Amino acid sequence: MVTARQQANEDMEVARSLEAEAEARRVALEERMAAAEERKLTLEEKKVAMEEHQHLVEEERRLFCIDTSNMDERQKDYINLARDEVSAKKRMMAD
Structure with a gap:
């Protein structure tokens, strides 16, 4: 009887350990996904800024x-x- 109870306690301890490891992996995966999303947003912001700058350059060229x-x-x-x-917008973007 004692052996069965000890075995059950050990099994529960192993199960808790596995659950904790699974949770740690899940949290790590979520952190990696959040970091990847942040990098994606940063790249998108840079792309938009570059397109806006290019538009201003073209507008400036046309006007001048x-x-x-x-x-x-x-x-x-x-x-x-x-x-x-246009010149003022370009200066603001450069700052």
Whole structure:
């Protein structure tokens, strides 16, 4: 009778140990998955920032190639304001 009880206690101890190991593996897996998701989000943010920067570069290139010599003052002011806005956005992104 004592031997059966000792065996049952040992079996329960082994079961608890296995459950603890399984839980530790599950937690470690969740941590790895969270880290991978964080890296994915960081890469996505960088991609969006690069696309935004590229868009500003293209817009800047387009605006600075416009010939304003045949425009009236209102049109020139508009183009110059647009140029200033794009330049300010680029400076903000660089900081």
